[in-house]
Amino acid sequence: MKTDQKASDDCVVRLTHVVKYFDQSRPLSLWKREHTRIYALNDVSFTLRPGEFVAYAGPNGAGKSTTFKLLAGMLRAQQGQVELFGVDPCAARIEVMRRTGVLFGNRSELWWDHPVRASFEWKQAVWDIPSEVYRRNVARLRELLDLDPLWNTFARELSLGQRMRADLALALLHSPSLVLLDEPTLGLDVLAKRRMIDFLKLANQELGVTLLVTSHDMDDLAEMSHRLLLINQGRLAFDGTYDALLRQTGDPRLIRLVTASAPPVVEGLTLAERSGNRYTYRYDGAKISSPLLFALLSGIPGIRDIQMEPENIETVIANLYRQWSAEKKDY
Amino acid sequence: MADKLRSVLRLQRLYGRMDLNWVLQDFRAALIVMIAELINNLTAVSGILLLAVRFGGAGGLTADEVLLMLGFFELADGLCYMLFGNYNVLHISRRVGRGQVDHMLIQPRPLVVQLLTEGFMPASGSGGFLLGLALTILAWARLGLAVTPLRLALLLGYILCHIVLTLGQSFLFGAVAFWSPVASEELSTLALDLNGQLGRFPLFGLPRWLLALLGTVLPVGLLAYLPSLALLGRVTGWPLALPALVAAGFALAALGCFRAGLRHYLQYSCNRYKGMGHRS
Numbered sequence: 001m002k003t004d005q006k007a008s009d010d011c012v013v014r015l016t017h018v019v020k021y022f023d024q025s026r027p028l029s030l031w032k033r034e035h036t037r038i039y040a041l042n043d044v045s046f047t048l049r050p051g052e053f054v055a056y057a058g059p060n061g062a063g064k065s066t067t068f069k070l071l072a073g074m075l076r077a078q079q080g081q082v083e084l085f086g087v088d089p090c091a092a093r094i095e096v097m098r099r100t101g102v103l104f105g106n107r108s109e110l111w112w113d114h115p116v117r118a119s120f121e122w123k124q125a126v127w128d129i130p131s132e133v134y135r136r137n138v139a140r141l142r143e144l145l146d147l148d149p150l151w152n153t154f155a156r157e158l159s160l161g162q163r164m165r166a167d168l169a170l171a172l173l174h175s176p177s178l179v180l181l182d183e184p185t186l187g188l189d190v191l192a193k194r195r196m197i198d199f200l201k202l203a204n205q206e207l208g209v210t211l212l213v214t215s216h217d218m219d220d221l222a223e224m225s226h227r228l229l230l231i232n233q234g235r236l237a238f239d240g241t242y243d244a245l246l247r248q249t250g251d252p253r254l255i256r257l258v259t260a261s262a263p264p265v266v267e268g269l270t271l272a273e274r275s276g277n278r279y280t281y282r283y284d285g286a287k288i289s290s291p292l293l294f295a296l297l298s299g300i301p302g303i304r305d306i307q308m309e310p311e312n313i314e315t316v317i318a319n320l321y322r323q324w325s326a327e328k329k330d331y
Numbered sequence: 332m333a334d335k336l337r338s339v340l341r342l343q344r345l346y347g348r349m350d351l352n353w354v355l356q357d358f359r360a361a362l363i364v365m366i367a368e369l370i371n372n373l374t375a376v377s378g379i380l381l382l383a384v385r386f387g388g389a390g391g392l393t394a395d396e397v398l399l400m401l402g403f404f405e406l407a408d409g410l411c412y413m414l415f416g417n418y419n420v421l422h423i424s425r426r427v428g429r430g431q432v433d434h435m436l437i438q439p440r441p442l443v444v445q446l447l448t449e450g451f452m453p454a455s456g457s458g459g460f461l462l463g464l465a466l467t468i469l470a471w472a473r474l475g476l477a478v479t480p481l482r483l484a485l486l487l488g489y490i491l492c493h494i495v496l497t498l499g500q501s502f503l504f505g506a507v508a509f510w511s512p513v514a515s516e517e518l519s520t521l522a523l524d525l526n527g528q529l530g531r532f533p534l535f536g537l538p539r540w541l542l543a544l545l546g547t548v549l550p551v552g553l554l555a556y557l558p559s560l561a562l563l564g565r566v567t568g569w570p571l572a573l574p575a576l577v578a579a580g581f582a583l584a585a586l587g588c589f590r591a592g593l594r595h596y597l598q599y600s601c602n603r604y605k606g607m608g609h610r611s
Contacts, residue, residue: 022599069600074436076597090597097439109434112610113353113360125345126438154357155610 010086012178012210013048013071018080020066020234040066041077042234050177053204053211055221058231059321064214067231068182071212072102084178098127101171101209105183108163109170110155116166117151120173127174134173141169144199161192168196172203179203181213185220197224218314230317232324242313249320251285252311255293260302267296282311335444342440342448350417351454361455369458372409376401376466379531390533395473396563397533402466403486403562404531404555407493409459413452415498419608420450421523424505427592428516430601431609442593474563482562485571489558492574496550497526499581502589509592512601530554550577 020041026034040063048054058064069075070082073089073096082089089096103109110119124134142148145165150158158166164184171179184200185193201224203209215221221228222242230238230245238245246252255269257279263271268288269281283293290308297303354361383389383397392400412421419425423446426432435445476482505519529551534542545552553574560566 069433072433072437074433074597075600093436094439094441097437100437102437104433107434107604107606108610109437110610111349112606113357114349115356118349118352122345122349125342126440128439 011047011083012050012052012085013046013212014081014083014086015047015067015070016045016081016083018044018070018077018082020063020070020075020077039234041070041231043080044231044234044236045080046229046236046239048178048210048212050210051204051208052227053201053225054213054227054229055225056212056214056229056231057216057218057221057317058237059324062231063234064231065182068102068104068180068212068214071180072100073097098174099177101174101176101179103167103171103179103181103184105164105181105186108155108167110158110163110166112156113154115152115154116147116158119155119166119170123170123173129174133175137173137175141172144202145169146195161188161195164188164192164196165199168199172207172209175207176209178210178212181211183215184213185215185217193220200224218317219312222313230320232321237320237324246310246313246316247286249316250287252316252319253283253285254309254311255281255283256305256307256309257281257297257303258305259300260304264297264300264303266293266300285310335441338440339444339447342444343451346417346448346451347453350452350456354454365455365458368456369462372405372459372462375527375531376405376462379533391535392533392559395470396559398466399470399474399562400533400555400559401531402463402468402470403489403559404493405459405463406467407463407490407555407558408497408527408530409457409461409463410490411494411497413456413460414494415446415450416456417450417452418610420446421498421501422505422517422519422608423502424508424515424517424519425608427505427596427601428508428512428603429606429608430512430604431606432593432596432601433604434609476562485558485561489561489574492578493554493558495578495582496553496574497523499578499585500526500550502585503581506585506588506592509595512603525549526551526554530556532556546573547577550574550581553577 018041019039021037021039024036024038026036028034044063044067056064056067066075070077071084071089073093076090084096085099087096089100109123110116111122114122120134120138123129124131129137142151145168147166147169150162150166153162155163155166168181168184171181181200185196188196197220200211200213204211211225213221213225226241228238228240228242228245229236238248240248254272257264259277259279263274263279266281269283271279272282273280288296293308294306297306354365379389380394380397380401383392383394388394389397415421419431426435435442438445471478500522501519504522505515507518508515529545529549532551534545534552534556537545542552546557557566557570557574561571
């Protein structure tokens with residue numbers, strides 16, 4: 001399954017100073033209305049290069065879905081430029097959609113009252129996929145996503161995990177260069193999520209597909225993607241790697257102690273959790289180095305075990321969201 | 332243009348095959364739907380027909396002429412349903428109001444090609460058409476109407492006008508759902524129901540102003556009444572072209588409103604999504 005090589009010359013996605021707002025009219029009384037302008041995206045710029053696997057995250061209402069709709073040609077920006085493969089997805093919708101796969105986790109492209117295979121045959125006809133490419137891709141996707149047991153099952157009889165697998169395969173059937181995935185792991189159990197993540201990594205590494213993924217599960221995103229775009233109140237708040245994010249937030253770390261006595265008090269360590277004689281502390285790895293920490297702890301009697309690990313990315317980002325919410329940045 | 336036509340025919344074959352597969356693979360459900368559809372059509376026809384038989388005619392038409400009018404309505408409406416009835420193409424306000432236009436925007440096909448093909452249901456949706464064909468042939472024979480090229484051309488032309496009028500009204504009213512998706516989700520259905528309820532009635536004897544209204548703004552008189560009078564040779568001159576003129580007007584208005592609605596959709600999208608009725 002080879003992807004379109006034309007995209008490799010330049011950026012696959014380019015957003016340049018994009019502004020998207022919605023005007024709302026709220027009734028205050030029978031006669032009075034309040035008109036407000038909500039900025040879903042405010043001067044957002046970023047690019048995606050071929051073969052990148054990028055996570056797009058942010059709190060609810062941050063502008064993630066709006067961005068995806070702009071990229072999929074379902075919305076038009078008021079200002080700025082949205083380009084996929086160098087063209088405006090609204091103006092050149094047909095050309096762009098031949099090279100793009102779209103999957104929204106809460107909606108399905110499968111034909112409900114038909115077996116799964118019928119949706120693939122339908123896509124072959126609508127996307128004009130040559131028979132040879134179709135046969136090759138179907139064989140590969142059936143194997144990778146374990147679709148054989150579902151192939152002749154009515155779409156309406158699939159479980160959520162099965163449906164998502166079939167939908168993902170359908171999104172990749174025409175060998176797209178770019179795949180937009182909005183909440184692909186939504187509602188999946190641990191096993192189904194695992195399979196989905198493994199497949200997406202494979203699609204990116206082996207097939208060279210450029211992926212842009214949203215999810216509220218930051219651990220999933222951190223495992224899948226190489227780069228993170230964080231959006232907050234319509235503005236791009238961070239663009240970089242997870243390591244860079246951790247450095248920017250002060251390298252938050254955890255240390256777990258098992259002691260025979262009361263929880264030790266150490267300067268720079270904040271007790272976050274306790275369970276019997278097990279204590280979890282937070283500290284800033286940028287301020288306290290590991291040797292210094294060991295030196296501090298070695299002077300405390302009764303410590304039986306020490307475990308150190310970086311703070312969970314989910315917690316780091318949750319703290320960021322909380323911080324943003326408290327600051328109530330008014331752009 | 333030729334490419335577009337080829338693509339329409341190819342996709343129509345695809346959707347026709349999908350419909351046939353559905354009937355064969357889900358036979359019990361399909362059979363129930365088809366029987367229900369047939370009963371619905373028979374019920375719609377039988378009320379007026381029984382009145383005409385009991386009283387020796389209705390609305391200035393004999394019982395056989397009423398049969399011709401009902402047969403024509405079922406024939407044209409059945410064909411419209413067969414071509415566009417599936418997956419809410421005909422009830423377009425449902426697709427728009429449920430936020431399902433997104434499914435169409437991600438397909439690499441012009442929207443018009445999608446709308447011309449996705450609703451095709453030759454296997455499960457042909458009941459009304461076949462019933463209409465049988466009734467028309469029966470009425471034609473009982474009335475002893477000669478099969479002339481002019482009459483056949485009128486028949487085909489008026490069937491086309493009926494389909495354009497029906498689609499035009501559905502899309503014209505359905506376009507409102509772009510602006511108010513929840514409140515207008517069923518507007519196309521209401522427009523189609525109005526046609527179904529009033530379009531089968533002979534209108535003879537109504538006041539002139541009402542006839543003018545029912546022949547233009549609310550064109551239910553052009554769906555079957557005027558065409559059947561024309562087939563019987565009772566209409567001559569410019570009124571013969573009235574269905575075509577009004578159908579063209581509705582088609583243009585629907586096109587304009589639907590395009591404006593799509594522009595609105597690209598600005599504001601739809602604030603709701605319901606999966607039922609399109610893919611499902």
